[in-house]
Amino acid sequence: MGSRQVSHWQGRKITVAGLGVSGVSAARALARLGAEVTVVDGGSGDAHRARAAELADEGVAVRLGDAETLPEGTGLVVTSPGWKPSSPLFAAAAAAGVDVVGDVEIAWRLRGPDAPPWLAVTGTNGKTTTTRMLASILTAAGLRTAAIGNIGTPIVDVVTGGEPYDVLAVELSSYQLHWAPSLRAHSAAVLNLAPDHLDWHGSMEAYAADKGRIYEGNTVACVYNAADKATEDLVREADVEEGCRAVGFTLGTPGPSQLGVVEGLLVDRAFVGQRHRQAQELAEVSDVRPPAPHNIANALAAAALARAFGVPAQAVRDGLRAFSPDPHRIDHVADVDGVAYVDDSKATNTHAAQASLAAYDPIVWIAGGLAKGATFDELAAQSAGRLRGAVLIGADRALVREALARHAPDVPVVDLDRTDTGAMAAAVAEAARLARPGDTVLLAPACASMDMFTNYTERGEAFAEAVRALADERG
Structure with missing residues (x-):
């Protein structure tokens, strides 16, 4: 980090909101640059203390049990992504004329003069998969890269770590984008838009604007x-550099300036010399794992960003072949008595669940959890014809x-009124009873997991464990 950076932050009084991974990362980086950092958090348990x-040993002050009062003299607030814009701390900052930014904004400001460009990915669903696919493709092209942002190593740590990257694959949530006004990516993708996190953003319009x-x-x-016309509308509304192009991806035959699927x-047909007459083969659909429709769309988006960076066609194929999907994302656990059991615990909203349900037929669907304000009519209507049960x-299974x-009034439904640790095993047993050979039992909850589990990973592991127990029992 150069002396100019240090002098810019030296002595500035900065308040960091939240003692989570990104908050701690930002606090440490800013303290090393000479800022006077105070972290505030409403918690006061053993883990918080x-x-x-640890932070106190590094010269960072921490105030526990009060996340609402703005520390005196604060010149900038750095927030963790999950804090709502309506938080009292931010109201106090606004009243004092103090800016509020996120860890992504801090990372952007801390980049050095030779910083690698960012290829950025957002969307309601598929962000992590697409970003990791992109990193795999970039690696296959011989580029030094990392998948960062909403996944993996905290973004501030990567930017300040001194590793000489050529390009970064950056996953960004709507929360992170809301608090990152200076961000300017080399190229970026919005994969899709569907209602999500509306309790945080306040409206679909505000959510879409942050994605845009x-x-x-x-x-x-x-x-x-x-x-998804809404994503194209965001491109039309964006203020981009002269010469920047709109590039679409489609599961159908692509037009000029698009990537798509043919036979x-x-x-x-976007990054070729004669795009009105020519197309460049990148990979086979079978190179995408799993080859479910929405995952092929993820691969096309990743390929488009890689091609925008000048990656050759062969690297797209090699990168997709080398890519391994995340656990709990359309994860085939086992076949038991001719029935496939698939873990898509990461389908935490209706849009993700719809994509998952569209990949199988017939299905015994395991669903429910915390709805986060979502409604399920459209999902039920679209999936009715595929459901065996x-x-x-x-908590919100009644919805x-x-x-x-x-x-889907003719679809048999089992309503499990329990939230104990054995509930998932009971759900798998009921699903096995409803299923017939050739069916898929699909955990695609369309809801968050925190009513019963720590996170979607724990929920998926409970499902996989129950399936393996069923397989042993049926042996």
């Missing part, structure tokens, strides 16, 4: 989903049950 003690920030200042390509091949768990009663 232990983390506070990812296109601001793009220099080479704004990648959008041709099947089992992923093809590029449904097993419902979790799913009522939607199924309206739109």
Whole structure:
């Protein structure tokens, strides 16, 4: 870090909101640059106190048990992504004329003069998979890269770590984009838009606007989903650098300036010399794992960003072949008595669940959890014809049950009124009873997990464990 950076932050009084991973990362980096950092957090448990003690040793002040009062003299607030814009701390900052930014904004400001460009990815669903696919493709092209942002190593740590990257694959949530006004990516993609986190953003319009920030200042390509007009609308509204192009991806035959699918091949008609007459083969659909429709769309978006950076076609194929999907994302656990059991615990909203349900037929669907303000009528209506049955768990399962009663009244539904640790095993047993050979039992909850589990990973592991127990029992 150069002396100019240090002098810019030296002595500045900065308040960091939240003692989570990104907050601690930002606090440490800013303290090393000479800022006077205070971290505030409403918690005061043992884990909070232990983390506070570690930071105190590094010269960072920590205030526990009060996340609402702005420390005196604060000149900048750095927030963790999950804090709502309506938080009292931010109201106090606004009243004092103090800016609030996120860890992504801090990372952007801390980049050195030779910093690698960012290829950025957002969307309601598929962000992590697409970002990791992109990193795999970039690596296959011989580039030094990392998948960062909403995944993996905290973004501030990567930017300040001194590793000489050529380019970064950056996953950005709507929360992070809301607090990152200066971000200007080389190229960016919005994969899709569906209602999510509306309790945080306040409206679908505000949520979409935050997603659209990812296109601001793009220099080479704004990648959008041709099947989702809202993403194209965000491109039209974006203020980009002159010469930046709109590049679509589609599961159909691509037009000029699009990537798409032709006879089992992923093809590029955007980054070729004669795009009105030519197409470049990139990979086979079978190179994408799993080859479910929404995952092919993820691969096309990743390919578009890589091609925008000048990656050759062969690297797209090699990178997709080398890519391994995340656990709990359309994860085939086992076949038991001719029935496939698939873990998509990461489908934490209706849009993700719809993509998962569209990949199988017929299905015994395990769903339910925390709805986060979502409604399930559209999902139930679209999936009714694929359902053999449904097993419902979790706090808001009644919302799913009522939607199924309206739109799939002939589908048998088991309503499990329990939230104990054995509930998932009971759900798998009920699903096995409903399923027939050739069916898929699919955990695609369409809800968050925190009513019963620590996170979607723990929920998926409970499902996989129950399936393995069933397989042993049926042996």
